[in-house]
Amino acid sequence: MSKLTLIAQQGYSEEILSAIQGFQGVEIRDLFQQTVSNEWVADYFNELKPLTSQTELAKIEDQLKQIDEAIRFIEHHGSSKEKGLHLKRRQATLQVLEGTFDETNFLAELTNIQNLEKDFFRIEAKRLALQEEENLLQKWQSLDFVPKNYSLRSIEIFLGSSDSEVWSQFECQVKTQQIYYEAIYSDDQRVHFVMLYLREKKEPVQELIQQFSIDRFHYDLPILPKEKLTEIQKALFELIDEQKLLVRLIGQKKIMIEKLELAEEVLLAKKNRWLIYHRFIKNERVFLLQGWVETETFEALKIFIGELVGQENFYLEFEAPTKTEISEEVPTKLKNNRFVRPFELLTEMYSLPKYHEVDPTPWFMPFYFVFFGMMVADAGYGALMLVATTIALRAVLPRGTERFMHFFQILAVPTILWGLIYNSFFGFSLSYQPLLSTSDDVISILILSIIFGVIQIFMGLGLAARENIKAKNYLGAISDGFAWQGIMVGAIIGGLGKMFMNSHSLFMLGGILAGFSALMIMITPMIQAKSKIQGLASGAYKLYGITGYIGDLVSYTRLMALGISGGSIAAAFNMLVSYMPPVARFSVGILLMVLLHGLNIFLSLLSAYVHGARLQYVEFFGKFYEGGGRAFRPLKTEEKYVNIKQEK
Incomplete structure (x- = not known):
């Protein structure tokens, strides 16, 4: 930088x-x-x-909000006969993108859509109000007189509704008072009625109304309810016709969705600049x-x-x-070739390296490449991954999705290779002898897994020594890297001499090398520390960490376990379907195979992704890598709909 x-x-x-x-x-x-x-x-x-x-940002934020609301309004309320296409993701330079943006035309179209929205919701509110009034008047359409036309000094007219459960009791009380009443409409919940009584009985009637929680209905119109109902229904038909026309006009605006999304992309770019x-x-x-x-x-x-x-x-x-x-302050930007670059997402998930720290991506990539394939280990699954990712990459994808597709496209290759080694194709065995059998060569696969672990840990210790040498901490290079490598080499030489070659001299050579390396781990902190006793204690504590290396090597056995389990599960699914009758096997069985193998593919890929990353983060990174770098964040666009090509 x-x-x-x-x-x-x-x-x-x-x-x-x-x-x-x-x-x-x-x-x-x-x-x-x-x-x-x-x-x-x-x-x-x-x-x-x-x-x-703040003023410009608030203006842009408001416009972005208006665009979002306009798109949702057009999609939800426009005619379904009109087809609106969203902006198809493509590549373009920012200069070209902003050159195609006509702000005056955009604002005019946005205003037109907003006017349609106002008209639509105005009509909708009016229609809902009329429907509510219609529902109410339908219960009173049997009323055959206009209450306000029968206002007498001696008689009171009362329109009301009662709960159905108390109506019979209320009715009995009204009868005892010798008051005229008539039920106009009733259903399971309410009874609507009209009641006429002399003004001198107003007080007992009010007591009854309060006692039975009667709701009064005020009808002040000069026409009968059924006549008003006819007017409302006519107005509703007119509103519905008006709304249908408006829906067609809104639907015609669906062709504007692409332009609105293009405007949104440009405004997001402007927002990032502000x-x-x-x-x-x-x-x-x-x-x-x-x-x-x-x-x-x-x-x-x-x-x-x-x-x-x-x-x-x-x-x-x-x-x-x-x-x-x-x-x-200086940010970190990783730089790798196109085969290693997709694996940077694993480094970013953990932590970016500091500016002068080693980038672990090219160092762990070959191991992750091998480990992933070894854990999925099915040529059919790998071929399916390769085809699916290749087809997906033919389209213009969002940056993150594109990198993820490249990541799994590369990992499809080792999955196929290990599937061929294990002779597994969607759980079936092909007509050749496998190089390694998941049923007969379990111990060999286990040993191979641990050998891969030894190689990766050895490389991690070498990188630790390299980083210390770069920092001119030569004693640290010995205690953190070379000495541990010496212990591992000594243990390997001693083990080979004792168990396989029956060579006492090799066993002694390995023991001496391991012992000398352990001594260096003990002594080096004493040389570096002011207090020799504290240095010795620090060295002893470091040497105690050898138990962690044993645990690290054991962790690599998951390469064997996951590879065998995934293939065994796939074979079990195939066996399950093979037991079905021929008719069921080629009907329900096909569907069952697709579902079961789909589940197994998902679980296998997820397990390989997670456990492969864990082996890098814990067993490998723990030997040399610190991280803590700040990501390089250049001034860019959001790329919500358009992938911006770098201007050159």
Whole structure:
């Protein structure tokens, strides 16, 4: 990484920021953070405050919200006869993407959709209100007089509804009071009635109403309920016709979904630019920013910006980061070839390396490659993975999904190879003798698993020694790397001499080498420490860690266990279906095979993914890798719908 400094007239700031975002290779530094590298800001721009972008951000956020609401409204309320297509994911440069965006046309279309939305919900609210009134009046349509036309001094008219459970009791009480009543409508829950009584009986009637919790119905219209009901139904038909027309108009707007999503992508890009406005210097005359950029891409960036705004209109330089910046600020960006790059996701899940620390990805990739295949170990499953991922990669996928597909496409190869070694194809055995049989060569597979573990741990210790040598900690290289390698080599030589070659001299040589290496682990901390006793105690504690190495080697036996179990489960499924009658075998049996093998594929891939990662994180990384690096986060777009190609 190099530190980039760019100075230009403030009038070019928007073009330059857009160019940097399209280049996708510059992380903008915050010049207003209190760091040693930013002391010059206070010296030369002591009265300048960070730019605020809350107003513009609020405006963009509001537009993004309106786009989301408009798309959902069109999809949910537009005519189903109209087909709306979402923006098909594709690749484009930011310059081309923003060049196709017509803000005036976008705002006009968005306003049209919002007007349709207002009209739709206005009609919907009116329709619901009329339906509610219709439902109520349907219960009173048998009322054959208008209450307000029969207002007499001596008689009161009461319209009300009672709960069905208390109606009979209420009815008896009304009869005893010699009051005229008539039930207009009744159902399982309510009884609606009209009651006429002399004003002199108003008080006992009010007591009855309160006693039985009667609800009064106020009807003040000058026409009969059934006439009003006819008017409502006519108005409802008109509203429904109006709403149908509106639904067709909304459906016609489905062709705008792609344009709305394109506008959303552009606005998200603008939002990301506004989010870093507080990080650089800009006043009425000057625009100045700093950032981190890959050293090898600096010239390409300079040429690209120069083509957009003119080389004479900006000043650009880069410098190597200082020791302080390396320890506190410089981000980490992994750089590997196209076969190793998909495995970076495993490193990122654990922790990125610090700026000067070794990238473990190319070192663990071959092991993970072999281990994954050994744990799934079915040529049929591997072939299915290869076909599925290859087909998926023919389309333009989101960046994360694309990397995941590449990851499993590569892992399909060892899965096929180990399936051929074990002679397993969807749980069936092909017509040849396997190199390793999961039923007869279990011990051989177990030994092979441990050998792979020994090789990987040995490499991890070598990397630990290398990192110490790079840091000029030579004694640490001995105690953390070479000495442990010596113990492992000594144990291997001694074991071979004792158990396989019956050679006492080899056994003694291995013992001497292991003993000398153990002594170095004990002595080295004594040389490094001021207190020899503390150093000896530290060395003894380190040597006690040999028990952990035994546990590490045992962990590699999962390579054997998972490989055998997955194949055995697949074979058991096949046997289960083979016991079925021929008719069932070629009907239900086929469906059963698809479901059972689908489940086994999922579990096998999940187990291999998780346990393969665990072997790297615990058994391998624990020997040499610390991590704790900060990810390189260049100014980019969201890529919600469009994969932005790097501007060149």
